[in-house]
Amino acid sequence: MADECIHGFEDGMCAICFPPKEPAPKPVAAPKPRGSRAGVRAARPAARVPGAPHPSADAAIDAKAMRIYHVTHLDNLGRILGSGALLADAADPGARPEVDIAAPAAREFRRAAEVSGTDAVVADYVPFLLTPDAHVWDAVRTTTPDPRLDAAAVERPAADYVIFVSSVGVALGARTEVLGEVVLSDADAAVAGARTAAEWPEIERMLRRLARDDDGSAIASAELLVREALPIERVSLIAVSNEKVRDRVRDALRAVGLRTRVAVYPPWFLPGTDAAE
Template structure:
């Protein structure tokens, strides 16, 4: 076949006989990616609505760290500090006696008496549960350096338990005689052992008592045996807000020898030097430490 087309065009390709092939432009196909693994997971919570936090219990300053109730049975109460408050004017006489005497055993009143006459009378009338002894026959200790009676003195607020002398004294004029439950228990056991000979029937050891409130209060509960005193301490130390610790007392029968006092807490350096001067004439050499928080009101601490 020659190259002549029916339209009379020679040597050329007739556009009518041989039209150009028109190809449609390719439509790009959009590739779909496989979803990421993270998009298959459950959606995470948004930061716009954080989970509500449970309210934290308010802890009283100076109080010991709370112990969980389920661990109360294993709480070592021996480490619990106890505090006896006295005016610095009374310290020299206490050192001469060599003891802190129970109120009922005192032959003369202290130079500065903290307890009001009505308080002394109510403690003579109140009996330690499980015993035939009055509260006045025991030396009282606080279980917290922020006990409510002491707070009343620090804040110069009215408290019927306090004498006018105490109300009229500045907080820095007082000192804290500090020991521990273990130190006192060991000291009482040593006194009992020294009082017993091979020919004698062993004496029943003197026992400390622990209260959950003012020892002269009508609703106050006592732990007056080794087991009940320990349980009472565990309960007090396990309390979340420490409120009962501010009212509680540890009671030591008759007298506490000064060698069981391991620390004297004071307000400032000037008082420390005064106390050290008083101690020079004494055989007892407890540590004297400046610790201002013990002598400031709770309002000041906040």
């Protein structure tokens, strides 16, 4: 019987309860006969352009399996669960947070900023981070002022927030053929100069490039936008900082008949930690 993760994650997903195993030693190949030129030719790797990624690098990254994260204040949970979805700001009826994490000027700017290649503005989408180490969330964790965030939001303890977790594939659903239903931006989508992708093939390529980034700075700046709403049924788990918040979230879920997994995972809420582990 498999051990159960005390943080609420599925088996194998928590790096604390299920640390990665040490890699097995690679077998040493027997030396080839020196007189066999055919063996030498067969072992020689195919030529490739210097600096280009290995042909199998992209294939090893499942873009649809990449996790996405939406941060909100605990006091907003009731309205979210009542509507049955995470709603975009400009959707009908639209998100009306009790505690707004966004700075008023930033929210107004997103209501006017057009998304390249679509007929929508940024506020028509629900924003998701691609890592729990995203710069904007780290500003909250470290109480660092950020022009995108309401000053009061930065002053509140990170433990007062919850993180909705899903995946690119689940959020996308069957919308791979629909232009602009999901948009990927390599920075805040409302900022001039941000590079966006509104078609799935380009979104997939961008996601793989972000995942290959060695220092994590690129993926920490990016955001995935889901048009209008993400139903709560597509949320795989809600991460919280402590047991008290977990119990409050579970009570709220039971009140609306939902059984979404709730995970206590403090590293995602603490400053100066590698939250992605």
